[in-house]
Amino acid sequence: EAQVTQNPRYLITVTGKKLTVTCSQNMNHEYMSWYRQDPGLGLRQIYYSMNVEVTDKGDVPEGYKVSRKEKRNFPLILESPSPNQTSLYFCASSLTGGPGELFFGEGSRLTVL
Amino acid sequence: SQKIEQNSEALNIQEGKTATLTCNYTNYSPAYLQWYRQDPGRGPVFLLLIRENEKEKRKERLKVTFDTTLKQSLFHITASQPADSATYLCARFSSGSARQLTFGSGTQLTVLP
Numbered sequence: 358e359a360q361v362t363q364n365p366r367y368l369i370t371v372t373g374k375k376l377t378v379t380c381s382q383n384m385n386h387e388y389m390s391w392y393r394q395d396p397g398l399g400l401r402q403i404y405y406s407m408n409v410e411v412t413d414k415g416d417v418p419e420g421y422k423v424s425r426k427e428k429r430n431f432p433l434i435l436e437s438p439s440p441n442q443t444s445l446y447f448c449a450s451s452l453t454g455g456p457g458e459l460f461f462g463e464g465s466r467l468t469v470l
Numbered sequence: 471s472q473k474i475e476q477n478s479e480a481l482n483i484q485e486g487k488t489a490t491l492t493c494n495y496t497n498y499s500p501a502y503l504q505w506y507r508q509d510p511g512r513g514p515v516f517l518l519l520i521r522e523n524e525k526e527k528r529k530e531r532l533k534v535t536f537d538t539t540l541k542q543s544l545f546h547i548t549a550s551q552p553a554d555s556a557t558y559l560c561a562r563f564s565s566g567s568a569r570q571l572t573f574g575s576g577t578q579l580t581v582l583p
Contacts, residue, residue: 361513390570392573397575398575399559399573399574399575399576400514400559400561400573401573402570402571402572405570415570416572447513447514449513455563456501456502456504456519456521456563457519458504458516458519459504459506459514459516459561459571460516461513461514461515462513463512463513464511464512464513
């Protein structure tokens with residue numbers, strides 16, 4: 358089954374404790390992206406990657422890091438989480454990063470105390 | 471910046487009626503507009519894509535229009551059913567180096583039985 362898999366789905370952590378949210382897709386997609394979703398603000402892009410070793414900032418990259426060492430994986434790293442990073446995070450992928458369908462994961466709800 | 475706005479946060483309609491959701495954009499016309507459905511606690515799911523040079527696109531009970539003069543897209547669900555209740559997101563695709571989708575904040579549709 359074609360899918361984007363995120364882990365963990367739920368996480369409560371404390372300020373400053375580094376964490377990684379993993380994302381994996383099994384569709385051989387070139388393009389992957391991370392979004393955060395907050396009430397009233399909609400989905401905002403954090404980082405995206407056009408292919409292996411190619412990443413770029415989205416609209417809200419501060420406080421986040423990403424890497425794309427393999428085509429299928431695109432982890433999101435919070436080096437020193439802060440409470441304002443409490444949010445619902447979505448990983449997404451598409452074939453080429455063109456205008457076609459974006460496939461989303463199920464989301465990771467992060468709470469930073 | 472390229473903004474995209476969905477005017478109504480929430481829309482309630484009676485079963486069997488046509489639901490019409492609005493999406494407005496600023497500045498230049500996007501090459502493409504997309505519509506997604508999002509259920510509570512789930513990732514968005516792609517529904518339809520419409521190109522700038524297309525006036526209308528249909529898929530089963532769904533219809534999307536694109537009016538570049540009004541800078542607006544309308545999303546219609548005909549013969550609505552309670553199962554259509556969800557949040558609907560529109561997104562604009564920006565060509566060029568960024569190649570990212572910019573999402574509206576969504577309209578929560580409730581179809582009353």
